[in-house]
Amino acid sequence: MIRKMDGYSPLQIFIVIFLFLEGTAILINLAPDLGRDAWIATLFCTFIGMFLIWWFFFLLRNTNQRHIYAVLQQGLGKIGGSIVGVVYITYFIYICARDMRDFSELITNAVLPSIPLEWTTLCFTVTVIYVLRCGVQNFVNLFVLFGYVFAAIFVVFLVLVIADGELDFHNLLPIMGDGIGPMLPSTFTQVLEFPFGELIAFTAFAGMLYPNLSGKVMRASLLSVLAAGMVLTVTIIVELVTFGPSIRERAMFPLVSASRNISIGNFIERIEMIVIFAILLAAIVKVCIFAYAALQGVVWYTGKSYNSLIIPYVLLTAEISYYVSNNMSDHIMVGLSFVPIYIHIPLQFAVPAILLVFIKMRSRWRKRDDQTAV
């Protein structure tokens, strides 16, 4: 029986959030400073991440707005809201560019060393433009397909890693050897803000896809963050037990290195291409979601049509991704030291918190005004 497309299902948001969180987090070296405790930090942050998505969606639900740009205007007034809204658009484009750069660096480093970075970035950009031009309903469906493929590849990868047998679980010991105190700053800046804090991008359009952000959609989102956190934790454990914390700390793309190590019967070797394919799928999702979040803001402020904005804005993002840093180590250094403190904290935590307070206070004032008027 063939079926028509019916609205948006909770499954779709589950898979989109899942792939978004995997995005580049599964690719790059997550929390290198934490050494053998990186997985505990990730596990811990998963639960905070669940709170974060609840909080972000609560912000939309509580104000009855469709997206964060409208929430900003409601909370900060017309001019203040627009200024912060433009800051958010810039933020989304910047993070999108950083993710694009992450992935393009992977391609030039691990797949196509002979091809210049401009060329791989451009091809990636063309793909993103095409996917975005399909329209949100279609690309969300496409991401569902990606989700299945990603899950299949991840399972195959796990099976092969276990079958390979070169696992040394002593690499995980001692668990939290230095106590919980030294872990906290790095946990906050390196795991919580990236990838979990980036879920703020969903506030730019989730309310438009799902008018009712409670019930099943909420449960699917929470489960999705949980599943994504588990997958990230398992990935880090696999990386740690295959080559230990000291090598992992230095590896640029630890997951790719781990898959490169697999060798079964001298026949199944070098499966990193398949793993890179899975990473590519997740990276496309992440870049598309960030670009879509930024585009929604531009559409809302300028009133121009979505389709006419895709090409200039995605090309701009690609341009930024090329000039955002000189080389990979520079890129990672900025990503670990500068971005979390000066960009992520204000926009992921401070502004939403202030918004919530402002809106609460305004509604209380209004109530009080109403009461005094009566």
Place this chain on the structure above:
Amino acid sequence: MTKPLYETWDELEETFELTFGKTTDFVKVPVLFNGRKCWILYYSSLVGSSELSSLLMLPFNLHAAKSENVEQFRATALASLNYMYINDWIVIARQLNKNSVCILAEGEQEALTVEIGGYAERSISEPVIQPSIYGPKIAFTESIVTNISILRRVLRTKSLQMESFDTSSDMVTGTVLVYLEDVIEPDLLNEAKRRIQSLEGKKVTTSTHLMKELRDDKKTNFFPTLMVTERQDACIAQLMEGRAVVFIDGSPSGIILPAVFQDFFRSSEDAYLPRPMMIFLRVLRYCAFFIALLLPGIYIGVINYNYEIIPINLAIEIAGLRSNLPFPSVIELLLVEAAFEIMREGSIRMPKIVGNALTVVGALVIGDAAVQAGIVSIVVIIVVAFTGLSSYAFPYYNFAFSVRLLRFIFIGVASMLGIYGVFLGCIILFAYLVSQRSYGYPYLQLNAKRS
């Protein structure tokens, strides 16, 4: 309201020439109907002489003299025939073009047309394009009436409805839309009717032309959004799933609409197999799809950019085979692909007996001589042969075309970007598939229930 058929009886001959022209197969016979003047009109090419004499002339001789008017004669002598009373020459012409005979008696304001038919037709034969082992050995023919009879013989239910689109409109060839009333969705039905009606005056005469007109988005259709079948059981299975079938006179196939991506991996044969076998075959076809689409591209990508991902022994072997070759691997692959496509195209056009010889010659020349001469490597031959073989694994012929075409795009992309290009190409391909629609149904049914 409308003009009467004639002012005076004698001017009728002029009217005939005005309406029907001077075509030689138009027959007009003046007869006497119970003492009144009467014309019998028909196309000799559409009405068989034996049918005419047994169904019309014999009753005419027996009963005409006893009847007071044409209706009494029809009711007693032609009771079993499909009839119409018409007072408009254009409609009469249309009816005569649909195997009818017209009887116009003096003093009557309306002409009687009765359907006689009886021209030569091909009898029902076995399916040739889509043969099956267990399924019914019955294929559609060029006649709509026969095709519908083939369907109703199995689907004996009143909900099997059909609508003809040539009585009311100016379509030159008869077109019939068949559907199961209680299963089909009203939206689909209306859309199908609207599209067929919009063909009015376009002179659509063949099923390929009809398909071109009926499908969605006419410019960039890489994949077929309609299915063509000559099998009765395939048609019935689709009807039961709520789809519609369109037949056009003169084409031995039914057009099933809408069709989605997954349908092209389902053969009507599957219904006769046990479920595990069926799943196995489906998986096999999907594998064949990806091999036919991607294998040459992956080969190019691996050989040119990412040779490290193949096992070391195989890599050495391939490198050894390719060491003395004059061409770059892309040119080499394209040469063999071109030879293969030409051979395939040639063997379709050739008469069957010559066709075999052609494949033998082609295989010998391309396969053996090219390798021995050191122009292409044997690995490329294997890749192309495997790809070609895979592209024959689809139950529907028109689906293989899109795969053949897209394969070359993947080769081009892989030659520039290696495996990465193949990956990006796959993503764009599936983004394209996801955004395609067939009659409002998503082409890639991602959330569909298992059937």
